[in-house]
Amino acid sequence: MKKLLYLGFVLCIGIALADETPPIELKHKSSFKFESGERNPFWPIGWKPAPKMAKSEHAGPAIPSSAFVVSSIVLDPKGRYAIINGRIMGEGQQFGLQIGSTVHQITVKGIEDGHVVLVRGEQEIVVALRRK
Secondary structure, three states: OHHHHHHHHHHHHHHHHHHHOOOOOOOOOOOOOOOOOOOOOOOOOOOOOOOEEOOOOOOOOOOOHHHOOEEEEEEEOOEEEEEEOOEEEEOOOEEEEEEOOEEEEEEEEEEEOOEEEEEEOOEEEEEEEOOO
16 A cells, blocks of 8 residues: 555655656757768768669760670571670660760661661661771
């Protein structure tokens, strides 16, 4: 019984003291601002965002044919294939070419004997087979 009475007394005093305490006033309200070019501090260490795709197919300067390496061409009755920048590509396939932080969408228009025709928007790029 004494314990129950003591507990009731402590609760009453706690409620009475809670009304008398002043509210907490913040001296400095925290804020977080960073520029768009800065690294977001909430990203994991070493993580980089995916490169942004070119907004328009015509955006930026023309891509030179030296940006591509055609190392092999196969002309087969079933299909035509070329190894472009180390990847096997067929006619009509699309791939991304990263230049700086921008990825350009390239389409393989045609594969001929000795060269490959690539398309980016309105630009046609003819890349010759690299011979040693």
